[in-house]
Structures are given as C-alpha cells and as structure tokens.
Amino acid sequence: MNAEIIAVGSELLTPHRIDTNSLFLTDQLNSLGVEVVSKCVVGDDRDRLAEAVHRAVARSQIVILTGGLGPTEDDVTRDAVALALDRKLIFHAEISEQLEQRFAQMKRKMAEVNKRQALIIQGAAILPNDRGTAPGQWIDEADVSILLLPGPPHELQAMFTRQCLPRLERRVPRQVIRTLQLRVAGMPESDLDQLISPVYKKYDNPVTKILANAREIQVHVRARCSTEAEAVTLLAEVGGPIELLLGDRIYSRNGDTLESVVGGMLRKQAAMLAVAESCTGGMLSERITSVPGSSDYFLGGLVTYSPRLKAERLGVPEETLAKAGAVSRETAEAMATGERRRTGAHYGVSITGVAGPGSGGESAPVGTVYIGVADAAGCQVNHRQFLGDRARVRMFATTMALDLLRRKCMLVAG
Amino acid sequence: MNAEIIAVGSELLTPHRIDTNSLFLTDQLNSLGVEVVSKCVVGDDRDRLAEAVHRAVARSQIVILTGGLGPTEDDVTRDAVALALDRKLIFHAEISEQLEQRFAQMKRKMAEVNKRQALIIQGAAILPNDRGTAPGQWIDEADVSILLLPGPPHELQAMFTRQCLPRLERRVPRQVIRTLQLRVAGMPESDLDQLISPVYKKYDNPVTKILANAREIQVHVRARCSTEAEAVTLLAEVGGPIELLLGDRIYSRNGDTLESVVGGMLRKQAAMLAVAESCTGGMLSERITSVPGSSDYFLGGLVTYSPRLKAERLGVPEETLAKAGAVSRETAEAMATGERRRTGAHYGVSITGVAGPGSGGESAPVGTVYIGVADAAGCQVNHRQFLGDRARVRMFATTMALDLLRRKCMLVAG
Numbered sequence: 001m002n003a004e005i006i007a008v009g010s011e012l013l014t015p016h017r018i019d020t021n022s023l024f025l026t027d028q029l030n031s032l033g034v035e036v037v038s039k040c041v042v043g044d045d046r047d048r049l050a051e052a053v054h055r056a057v058a059r060s061q062i063v064i065l066t067g068g069l070g071p072t073e074d075d076v077t078r079d080a081v082a083l084a085l086d087r088k089l090i091f092h093a094e095i096s097e098q099l100e101q102r103f104a105q106m107k108r109k110m111a112e113v114n115k116r117q118a119l120i121i122q123g124a125a126i127l128p129n130d131r132g133t134a135p136g137q138w139i140d141e142a143d144v145s146i147l148l149l150p151g152p153p154h155e156l157q158a159m160f161t162r163q164c165l166p167r168l169e170r171r172v173p174r175q176v177i178r179t180l181q182l183r184v185a186g187m188p189e190s191d192l193d194q195l196i197s198p199v200y201k202k203y204d205n206p207v208t209k210i211l212a213n214a215r216e217i218q219v220h221v222r223a224r225c226s227t228e229a230e231a232v233t234l235l236a237e238v239g240g241p242i243e244l245l246l247g248d249r250i251y252s253r254n255g256d257t258l259e260s261v262v263g264g265m266l267r268k269q270a271a272m273l274a275v276a277e278s279c280t281g282g283m284l285s286e287r288i289t290s291v292p293g294s295s296d297y298f299l300g301g302l303v304t305y306s307p308r309l310k311a312e313r314l315g316v317p318e319e320t321l322a323k324a325g326a327v328s329r330e331t332a333e334a335m336a337t338g339e340r341r342r343t344g345a346h347y348g349v350s351i352t353g354v355a356g357p358g359s360g361g362e363s364a365p366v367g368t369v370y371i372g373v374a375d376a377a378g379c380q381v382n383h384r385q386f387l388g389d390r391a392r393v394r395m396f397a398t399t400m401a402l403d404l405l406r407r408k409c410m411l412v413a414g
Numbered sequence: 415m416n417a418e419i420i421a422v423g424s425e426l427l428t429p430h431r432i433d434t435n436s437l438f439l440t441d442q443l444n445s446l447g448v449e450v451v452s453k454c455v456v457g458d459d460r461d462r463l464a465e466a467v468h469r470a471v472a473r474s475q476i477v478i479l480t481g482g483l484g485p486t487e488d489d490v491t492r493d494a495v496a497l498a499l500d501r502k503l504i505f506h507a508e509i510s511e512q513l514e515q516r517f518a519q520m521k522r523k524m525a526e527v528n529k530r531q532a533l534i535i536q537g538a539a540i541l542p543n544d545r546g547t548a549p550g551q552w553i554d555e556a557d558v559s560i561l562l563l564p565g566p567p568h569e570l571q572a573m574f575t576r577q578c579l580p581r582l583e584r585r586v587p588r589q590v591i592r593t594l595q596l597r598v599a600g601m602p603e604s605d606l607d608q609l610i611s612p613v614y615k616k617y618d619n620p621v622t623k624i625l626a627n628a629r630e631i632q633v634h635v636r637a638r639c640s641t642e643a644e645a646v647t648l649l650a651e652v653g654g655p656i657e658l659l660l661g662d663r664i665y666s667r668n669g670d671t672l673e674s675v676v677g678g679m680l681r682k683q684a685a686m687l688a689v690a691e692s693c694t695g696g697m698l699s700e701r702i703t704s705v706p707g708s709s710d711y712f713l714g715g716l717v718t719y720s721p722r723l724k725a726e727r728l729g730v731p732e733e734t735l736a737k738a739g740a741v742s743r744e745t746a747e748a749m750a751t752g753e754r755r756r757t758g759a760h761y762g763v764s765i766t767g768v769a770g771p772g773s774g775g776e777s778a779p780v781g782t783v784y785i786g787v788a789d790a791a792g793c794q795v796n797h798r799q800f801l802g803d804r805a806r807v808r809m810f811a812t813t814m815a816l817d818l819l820r821r822k823c824m825l826v827a828g
Contacts, residue, residue: 011625013450014444015440015444018432027429037462038455038456038466039426039455114604131803154806211430281702282700286697289694289719300717300718300720300723301696303696303715303717305709309713313714313727343723
C-alpha cells in the first residue's frame with residue numbers, strides 16, 4: 001500500500017520555507033507499513049493542485065494534502081479537491097457555529113471569511129480540529145482515501161494521531177515496520193559511524209541510518225517484515241551489537257530527549273538542580289524547562305552575561321575573573337559551586353564560553369566552552385572546543401552540559 | 415518562465431531527511447525572475463521518475479533534477495531522463511579516464527561501477543564537477559531546458575552557480591521579482607488578514623501572503639514585473655496602504671528578527687536590559703542572546719522557577735506570593751522592578767505564567783501569562799490568555815515580552 005503527500009502553499013515554493021509536515025506523516029505511515037512513494041509541493045493555484053490530486057488518486061491508495069484549509073482566498077485545497085473528484089462543496093452551519101463559539105471564548109468576533117472553513121466536500125467525513133479553526137476532511141473514493149489536513153504542525157499532528165491513524169489501521173493490510181531508535185551523546189557523528197558501520201553495513205534489512213545535528217545524534221535501525229516476531233528478531237540481531245558498542249553513550253531507546261532523561265534521573269534521586277549560564281544565554285534553562293513538570297527538580301537559573309553579575313550573583317571572585325578570565329576553568333568552577341551554594345541545590349551546572357562570531361574581547365578562540373558540574377563532593381570542569389556558528393556552538397554546549405549531568409547522575413544511581 | 419525541481423532519492427522519502435537543495439535553487443531562479451511552480455521528491459524508481467520528468471517537461475520551461483547521479487544501481491536519474499526523452503545513453507571514455515585520474519590522486523583504485531557516471535544522455539552538454547565524481551548534464555529539448563545536477567549541496571551549488579546560471583541568463587527573458595517583507599507583532603493572524611485583505615485582494619500581482627507561527631507573523635508582498643521600476647511602483651501601490659494600516663505593529667521591513675530590532679533600539683539608547691522569567695524558563699534570555707553582540711545591552715537574566723527564588727533573588731514579597739500567587743499582576747510587577755533594581759539595568763522585563771500542560775497548582779488556567787516591563791518611570795504589566803501547548807505558550811509569551819519592550823523603547827525614541 002502506497003501513499004503520496006501533497007503540501008499546499010506558495011510560501012513553500014519560496015527560498016524561505018520548507019515543508020516539514022511530510023516528515024511527521026511519513027514516520028506515522030511507515031509505522032503502519034505504508035511507504036511514501038512521492039512528495040510534492042504545489043502553490044496556491046487551484047487548477048494545478050486539482051491536477052496533482054487527480055494524478056495522485058490514480059496511482060496511490062492514500063493521498064494526504066496538508067495546508068490550504070485556512071479562511072482566506074489563498075486557501076484553495078477544499079476547492080481543488082472538490083474539482084479533482086468532481087464533488088460539490090457544502091456549507092455546514094454547525095461547523096460555522098462552532099467556529100463562532102471558539103472565537104467568542106477568546107473574546108473575539110469571528111471574521112466573515114472564517115465561514116469558508118465550514119465548507120465540506122460532499123461525502124467527506126469531518127475531522128474536528130481542537131487546536132485550530134480549520135476542520136480536516138476524509139474522503140473515500142473507490143479504493144483511495146484522500147485526507148485534507150491543516151498546515152500548522154501542532155494541529156496536523158494532533159488530528160492525524162487521534163483521528164486518522166485509527167481509521168488507517170483498519171484499512172492497511174498487515175505488515176510490520178519496527179524501528180530501534182537510539183539517542184546518543186558524547187561522540188562526533190563520524191566517529192560513531194566508524195564504530196558501528198562494520199555491524200550494520202552487512203544488512204539491507206534492517207536499514208540503519210545515522211541522523212545528526214548540533215542537538216543530538218540518533219541511530220535508527222528499521223526492519224520491515226511480515227510478522228512482528230521476524231522484525232523483533234532482526235532488530236535484535238543488528239541492534240544488539242550496536243548497543244554494546246555504544247554503551248553508556250546511549251541515553252534513550254524510546255525517543256525520550258536528553259533533557260527529559262536527565263529530568264527523570266533527578267526526580268528519582270529527589271535532587272534539585274540550578275544552573276548558571278554565560279555564552280548559552282538561557283538555552284540550558286530553556287531546554288530543561290521545556291519538559292512538563294520540570295519544576296519538580298529545577299529550582300532556577302542565572303544568565304550572567306556581564307562579568308559584574310558573575311561576581312555579584314554567583315560570588316565568582318573578581319580576582320578569578322581578572323586573572324583567569326570569564327571564559328576559564330576557574331570561572332566555570334566558581335559559577336557552578338556558587339550557584340549550587342546560593343540556591344541550596346544538589347547539583348549546580350555552569351557554562352561559560354565564546355559562542356561567536358566575535359570573541360567579545362576574550363582571549364579564548366570562538367567555540368571554546370567550559371562546563372562545570374558541582375555536587376556535594378566537589379566540582380568537575382570539562383573543556384571543549386566546538387566548531388560551528390553561534391547557534392551550533394550554543395546547542396553543542398547545552399547538550400554537553402546535559403550529558404555531563406546525566407553521567408554524574410548515573411554514578412549516583414550506580 | 416516557470417521552473418520545476420525534482421529531487422531524486424529514496425532517503426528523501428523517509429522521516430529523517432529533507433530536500434534542501436530546492437531552497438538554494440529557488441533563490442537562484444527567483445533572482446532571474448523565474449518562478450518555481452512545483453517541487454517533487456521521487457524515490458530511486460526509474461519508471462516513476464521518468465513519468466515525473468515527462469510531465470514536468472510538458473508544462474515548464476526549466477526542469478531541474480537533483481541527485482541520483484552516483485555510481486550505484488540505485489542511481490536512476492540518467493536512465494529515467496533518457497527514457498522520458500526517448501534518447502540513448504552514450505559512454506564517454508574521456509570522462510571515465512578523468513574519473514580514474516581523480517581516484518588515483520586520492521590514492522584509490524576506481525571501482526568498476528563508477529564507469530556508470532560516464533554515461534551521458536545523447537545530445538546533452540556535460541557539466542564538469544570539480545567537487546565530486548558525478549558530472550552534471552544539460553539538455554535542451556524544444557523550448558525546455560533539463561538540468562541533471564548532483565545531490566551533495568556543495569557540488570550542486572558550485573556547478574549551478576558557475577555553469578548553469580550563465581546559460582540560464584542567456585535563455586530567460588528579463589524579468590524582475592521584488593518582495594516587500596514585513597514582520598508584525600501584537601495582533602492575531604486572522605485579525606491582521608481582515609485588516610489588510612481589502613487592500614491586497616484586488617491584486618493578482620503582487621501576490622500577498624501572511625505567514626504566521628507562535629514566534630512571529632510575516633506579510634510578504636511579491637511583485638513580478640519586466641522592469642525594476644515597475645516592480646518598485648507596484649510594491650508601493652499595494653505595500654503603502656498595508657504599511658499604513660499595520661502602523662507600529664510592523665517591527666521590521668528587512669527580515670530582521672524581533673530580538674535583533676529590540677537589541678538595536680537598546681544599543682541606540684545605550685540602555686541595559688535584565689530579565690526575570692518563570693514559565694518561559696530562560697527562553698526570553700535565550701532569544702535575546704541569540705543575537706551576536708547582545709552583551710552590549712544585555713546584563714543577564716534570572717530563571718526563578720521556584721517561588722523561593724522569586725523571593726530571595728528578586729525580592730518578591732512573600733506576602734505577594736502568598737496572597738496574589740506566583741502567577742499574578744503583582745508578582746510580575748515585583749519581578750520586573752526587583753530585577754531592574756538589583757542589577758542596575760535601565761529596563762527590567764518579567765514573565766510569569768502557566769505554560770501547561772498541568773497548572774502546577776496555580777489557580778490561573780493554562781495559557782495565562784503576565785508580563786512586566788519596568789523602567790525609571792515605573793512598571794507596566796500586561797495580561798494575556800494564550801491558546802496552545804507548552805512550547806507555543808512559551809513562544810507567544812516571549813514574543814509578547816519582546817514586543818512590549820520594543821513599544822517602551824519607541825516611546826523613548828519618540
């Protein structure tokens with residue numbers, strides 16, 4: 001069974017935007033054993049879109065359109081699909097009323113154009129949208145299912161997971177795709193590949209992929225079999241040796257992020273954390289608090305961008321700042337221990353470095369980062385030289401800080 | 415004159431990879447006045463790719479294929495285009511010899527499969543590749559130019575810029591695309607559309623688009639004309655009234671982000687900023703410091719996740735926390751004024767709220783946010799109720815805080 005994805009929107013045909021919804025949808029479809037055989041981007045052009053839908057319906061069993069369901073004249077998906085399938089558009093008064101209520105809840109009056117969102121293709125099932133105004137639509141035409149989904153990722157993802165997946169599961173013949181997903185820290189991508197490629201290169205199935213960015217490295221091992229048991233066996237055969245080679249560099253096997261893994265460890269130890277950042281400017285705190293419930297283990301953080309605040313708020317000695325410099329092993333240690341002492345946290349973590357592009361008067365080169373992790377036993381400082389632009393250096397540094405804290409927590413868990 | 419881009423490769427149909435070459439190519443083509451009307455991703459499937467090429471050639475004047483030129487069986491682009499155009503593939507011995515020399519230079523023996531890269535479509539011009547092994551190919555078929563380019567971005571970009579652009583410039587009739595790009599804050603997308611659509615709806619050219627996410631709203635007005643002067647006039651005709659209607663909600667006309675605009679205003683005033691965040695957990699600091707050189711105007715920030723730290727580090731009275739609560743107008747005011755006083759900054763900005771999904775024991779509903787902006791004249795607190803998940807509420811809140819600070823700075827500049 002094959003699927004095609006058509007992303008709608010002229011902005012996706014500019015140099016400034018890219019369709020990423022198809023990555024989510026592909027992942028979901030693959031989990032059902034459905035392959036995506038083509039992806040297309042079409043602008044806000046009704047006739048061109050209708051033509052693309054017409055072709056897709058003729059050759060694939062699942063056709064998913066994303067975007068173009070908004071209230072404006074630009075939003076042509078409803079019209080184009082109606083045209084391609086030769087069906088009428090029907091105004092649903094109850095959807096229009098629900099939209100008006102939604103606006104009323106936000107203490108706003110609904111603009112007249114929003115009524116266009118209550119137009120439903122004849123025979124379509126309506127997919128309610130609890131995160132936005134545009135309802136989705138599901139049409140079965142002979143053997144083909146055509147799905148119209150909203151463009152904003154959080155709306156699309158909720159609608160697909162809750163309403164489309166269960167319907168698709170009933171339609172799709174049994175085939176199993178199982179993926180082992182390892183998340184790894186503390187090692188560059190090329191070293192990792194050199195380490196594990198002798199294992200995975202011998203296999204066409206499962207397919208092994210290494211995906212890396214500044215935030216994290218993932219290893220995906222993907223088996224496609226006719227039964228669950230076969231897939232599990234195949235994954236064990238290839239995944240087992242890979243896991244052994246990577247050892248404790250693996251922090252997650254279930255898609256959990258590094259920040260949530262570290263959070264879970266802190267919660268288990270009932271240990272509180274406080275952080276002090278310089279060059280990462282709040283990114284470490286931001287990543288830690290991106291996890292719901294992080295107030296259980298996170299007291300707070302300091303962004304000491306100016307040297308004066310490092311002295312005043314963390315008690316970094318003026319002498320250390322003057323002699324060793326704001327970007328130094330000594331300052332990182334004083335920041336981590338100072339933050340720990342002043343907040344009464346179990347763990348104090350610090351980052352100081354030069355994110356670039358300018359060196360900001362520091363003697364250290366761009367990409368230099370010192371990370372301190374302090375606990376009752378003392379403070380350990382790690383130094384690293386990262387390559388990349390400002391955003392990448394900051395991301396690398398916060399990932400490394402989280403990983404060092406994870407390793408410290410592992411020792412406790414022992 | 416229209417173009418289509420076809421990215422070739424089954425890896426681009428997985429959840430893990432995305433075609434980004436098309437962004438580069440679109441930018442280059444737009445600079446010539448050529449619109450990209452469709453983008454497609456096709457897997458390593460000769461017949462399916464041949465069909466896609468056949469269709470593209472029938473409706474566009476420029477068809478660019480990227481990838482699939484490697485040495486392996488998977489690399490089907492050459493075969494597929496030859497099939498679609500009904501032309502032969504011809505082995506070029508001199509290309510094969512150049513490839514062998516290239517391998518010899520790297521002290522490696524060329525594998526036999528690499529000879530496939532010396533297969534050239536009948537009548538094609540050869541585009542040498544000085545950064546990799548696969549040569550590109552350029553075919554003119556009636557009015558259509560078909561370009562076969564290598565997949566690796568650095569190979570593709572060098573080949574396109576040096577060899578394809580000069581050829582295209584000779585083919586393309588002079589045409590100019592100019593874009594007015596407005597960034598807007600302080601107004602929901604649908605209200606904005608209702609405000610400006612009476613202006614832009616009357617025009618097919620320029621095309622006006624509203625692009626919105628939790629971080630920002632952009633309005634793009636894009637004119638396509640045969641002369642620069644015409645394009646400028648047309649943009650003024652449509653953009654002028656739109657700018658008037660949006661007024662000071664526009665913070666940037668050149669693509670600058672809100673954080674860099676605010677930074678520029680602070681630098682101009684020689685005013686220092688400090689922030690205190692609760693529910694946004696460092697995101698406000700992180701956004702401010704994402705701008706290079708932000709240490710010129712940013713002293714630092716506090717993430718006071720625990721109520722105790724709000725009292726200790728900001729001097730929020732225990733009584734305020736107990737009576738009004740951590741998420742309240744009173745606490746937001748005490749945070750902003752406390753942070754300003756304690757750091758000696760000109761401006762103190764605070765955010766306190768409930769990002770969700772849980773309410774964390776707060777009496778306020780999820781999405782409630784209070785933002786304080788303090789200066790020498792006092793503190794102004796704004797309250798807002800945002801809709802969305804944790805990540806969106808945090809992004810909305812930081813965008814609003816930056817915008818409120820911008821408005822405060824505008825009064826000074828006044």
